[in-house]
Amino acid sequence: MPDTSASLIDRAGLDRTNLRRRLAHGFDGADDGELYLEYRQSEALVFDNGRLKQATFDTVQGFGLRAVKGEAVGYAHASDVSDAALARAADAVRAVRSGYSGTYAEPPARTNVRLYGDENPLAAPGFDAKVKLLETIDAYARGKDPRVRQVSVSFGASWQQVEILRADGETFRDIRPLVRVNVSVVAGEGDRQESGSHGYGGREGYQRFVDLAAWQGAVDDAVRQALTNLTAVAAPAGEMDVVLGPGWPGVMLHEAVGHGLEGDFNRKRTSAFAGLMGERVAAPGVTVIDDGTMAARRGSLTIDDEGTPSAHTVLIEDGVLVGYMQDRQNARLMNMLPTGNGRRESYAHVPMPRMTNTYMLAGNRDPGEILASVKNGIYAVSFGGGQVDITSGKFVFQCTEAYRLEGGKVGAPLKGAMLIGNGPDALKRVALIGNDLALDTGIGTCGKNGQGVPVGVGQPTLRMDRITVGGTG
Numbered sequence: 160m161p162d163t164s165a166s167l168i169d170r171a172g173l174d175r176t177n178l179r180r181r182l183a184h185g186f187d188g189a190d191d192g193e194l195y196l197e198y199r200q201s202e203a204l205v206f207d208n209g210r211l212k213q214a215t216f217d218t219v220q221g222f223g224l225r226a227v228k229g230e231a232v233g234y235a236h237a238s239d240v241s242d243a244a245l246a247r248a249a250d251a252v253r254a255v256r257s258g259y260s261g262t263y264a265e266p267p268a269r270t271n272v273r274l275y276g277d278e279n280p281l282a283a284p285g286f287d288a289k290v291k292l293l294e295t296i297d298a299y300a301r302g303k304d305p306r307v308r309q310v311s312v313s314f315g316a317s318w319q320q321v322e323i324l325r326a327d328g329e330t331f332r333d334i335r336p337l338v339r340v341n342v343s344v345v346a347g348e349g350d351r352q353e354s355g356s357h358g359y360g361g362r363e364g365y366q367r368f369v370d371l372a373a374w375q376g377a378v379d380d381a382v383r384q385a386l387t388n389l390t391a392v393a394a395p396a397g398e399m400d401v402v403l404g405p406g407w408p409g410v411m412l413h414e415a416v417g418h419g420l421e422g423d424f425n426r427k428r429t430s431a432f433a434g435l436m437g438e439r440v441a442a443p444g445v446t447v448i449d450d451g452t453m454a455a456r457r458g459s460l461t462i463d464d465e466g467t468p469s470a471h472t473v474l475i476e477d478g479v480l481v482g483y484m485q486d487r488q489n490a491r492l493m494n495m496l497p498t499g500n501g502r503r504e505s506y507a508h509v510p511m512p513r514m515t516n517t518y519m520l521a522g523n524r525d526p527g528e529i530l531a532s533v534k535n536g537i538y539a540v541s542f543g544g545g546q547v548d549i550t551s552g553k554f555v556f557q558c559t560e561a562y563r564l565e566g567g568k569v570g571a572p573l574k575g576a577m578l579i580g581n582g583p584d585a586l587k588r589v590a591l592i593g594n595d596l597a598l599d600t601g602i603g604t605c606g607k608n609g610q611g612v613p614v615g616v617g618q619p620t621l622r623m624d625r626i627t628v629g630g631t632g
Contacts, residue, residue, distance in 0.1 A: 173240070173245075177242055178242075181248075182326045189263065191488065192226040193323050193465060195224075196322040197222070198219075199219045200216070200281055202314075203315045219505065223508070225509060226253065228255040236508075267466040267497070280316040280337075280338045296374050297312055300312070304382060304386060307345075307382060310342075310343070310345075312342050314339075320334050333461050336362055337457070338362075338364065339358060339602060340359055340360060341602070342357050344382055344385050346385035346389055353388035353391070355384030387560065387572050388572060393574060394558075394561065394573040394575045394576035396629055397628060399535055400624050401537055404538065406600070408618060409517070409519065411554070411556050413514060414554060415582035416586060417514050419583070420449075422500075422512040430549055431549070435480050438479065441475050441478040445478050448473055450518070451469025451470060451516060457615050458517075463510070469515055470499045472499075484514060486510055514605060516598065516614065516616070517615070518617030519592075520619075521595065525593070526620040535564070537561050537562065537563060537564055537576055541560040541561075542558055552581045552582035553582075554578075555629070556578045579629050593619035594619065596619040597618075598616070
């Protein structure tokens with residue numbers, strides 16, 4: 160395993176004097192920028208239909224060099240971490256100077272906080288032990304019910320070292336572990352088949368995730384969901400009240416609202432929330448947070464990919480828009496402070512404002528009371544895919560587990576339910592907020608401009624009035 164105490168600069172055999180000269184050349188006249196060095200190991204094991212279907216191990220290393228001048232960005236990257244490659248990159252990014260000089264921005268603040276350890280999850284348990292555990296999980300799932308026809312279990316982990324160097328000599332480092340376990344099952348009865356799944360993970364080693372209670376709980380939930388969906392009836396269609404369950408349904412908040420509160424969309428005025436700072440954008444009681452400071456959570460970061468410490472950022476407070484998620488460039492152009500949300504998929508990608516763990520705070524209503532208040536509607540417990548238009552805020556989300564609500568009672572499970580609406584409008588339709596805030600189990604990956612990064616979501620039970628439901632009934 161790599162030496163975690165070794166600098167990526169030293170590991171690459173770079174001469175620090177030459178490196179400083181390259182950076183000074185590339186950043187001459189720029190407002191901001193950095194050299195981002197990355198070393199990452201990752202693995203994926205998939206056990207499907209009773210056999211090991213995939214076992215991959217990958218090592219990635221490289222650098223990205225960025226110079227920023229106003230709205231312009233010069234970016235060069237390479238997997239070859241050498242003086243020659245850095246020299247070519249420095250020549251390339253100088254193009255953003257546009258013939259005039261700038262004043263290099265102050266570096267990010269330092270932090271002594273550590274939100275996760277540096278344990279490499281690829282080290283333990285060993286490969287043979289992981290494969291044996293996958294077999295055990297598969298057998299347990301198949302033995303749960305004779306209607307279980309297919310089982311797929313996957314382990315995924317990565318261990319990433321990043322080092323960020325600035326022209327002013329400041330250096331920032333982080334070591335980021337990440338683990339995810341996922342169980343998917345297909346249950347059938349006659350010609351009908353339905354699926355269920357459960358995943359969980361976080362920024363730590365495998366130990367907690369391969370515990371007997373953890374994986375059995377995941378299997379139990381996946382089988383329960385599949386068997387429940389076997390009895391599902393066609394979802395109704397029309398405008399009705401909708402109750403969202405706690406935890407993972409916060410993915411709708413993430414997609415329909417969260418992206419619209421990222422700094423770049425608002426600076427460019429392509430967000431439905433652009434120009435609304437200080438105005439009411441949601442119902443009273445709705446408070447939305449982006450928090451990258453939660454220990455060991457999937458979306459958390461000790462520092463972001465520009466070196467800024469992550470933060471607890473209030474976006475909407477009691478229904479009023481009070482903040483955006485910012486990287487360094489967009490914060491400077493909007494005369495705001497960076498919030499530690501400058502993120503990138505890898506060294507080959509430029510950073511941009513991205514969410515970390517985004518959730519709505521709890522209210523004071525009992526979840527049972529919220530369900531009992533709905534005379535005609537649906538109860539959405541889990542979501543699958545969705546589509547969102549950032550500019551208009553319009554969204555469509557597919558429910559993977561939902562139930563009919565009639566006369567305040569939870570009724571039959573539903574198949575084919577979709578929620579259709581507009582993010583800013585939907586926030587104003589929040590009528591009741593539960594006291595049961597929950598975060599997701601650690602499975603989220605967010606896509607933006609072709610880049611994927613790990614994120615977290617969460618919310619309490621919510622009642623939203625008069626939401627359009629697309630169904631098949």
